Amino acid sequence: SQQGEEDPQALSIQEGENATMNCSYKTSINNLQWYRQNSGRGLVHLILIRSNEREKHSGRLRVTLDTSKKSSSLLITASRAADTASYFCATVVNTGGFKTIFGAGTRLFVKA
């Protein structure tokens, strides 16, 4: 099974609302990253949070990390139609080399 699992699998909201996505993982991590993927495109890095950080902001994005619960959340405030995309968390694990493991993603649809 995959290291990172996002919840919910899909989310539909109105423009202007906030969107929250969660990610849970199984093993100790080095850091956790969030990526966005627009339909048919490659992934774009959004934000990286280290294992010793609890919260990080970037524009309308807020990421939290709770290592005791092995979970992270991504909050997008004041969403826009252009935020419609899939969002993936990626955890980095050390298995004799540092590997990035991606979750299955949350598909966000923002209605104008």
Place this chain on the structure above:
Amino acid sequence: NAGVTQTPKFQVLKTGQSMTLQCAQDMNHNSMYWYRQDPGMGLRLIYYSASEGTTDKGEVPNGYNVSRLNKREFSLRLESAAPSQTSVYFCASSEMATGGFTYEQYFGPGTRLTVT
């Protein structure tokens, strides 16, 4: 600055045929990666190259081979394509992990491969 480029963008193969997917990056990154993405799923790591001259298996390496041709280029080869290899393939690059810290990855636009 093109970032990460992949060729071809689309490919249709018959079962048993072979092909090589090409990837190049112009960001002087040490590490490069190949992933596959199946419908409704996240990315699964096929192979990666932490630095020029090294390659390692990821989660799903069976049926694939890779070559790190030089610092810029990392190719993925399917020797005998199977329908199960129908997928979208992404190449990515990043700075090399040091001291236990790993960096963000930059992705190419993907290659859509169909094996019939």
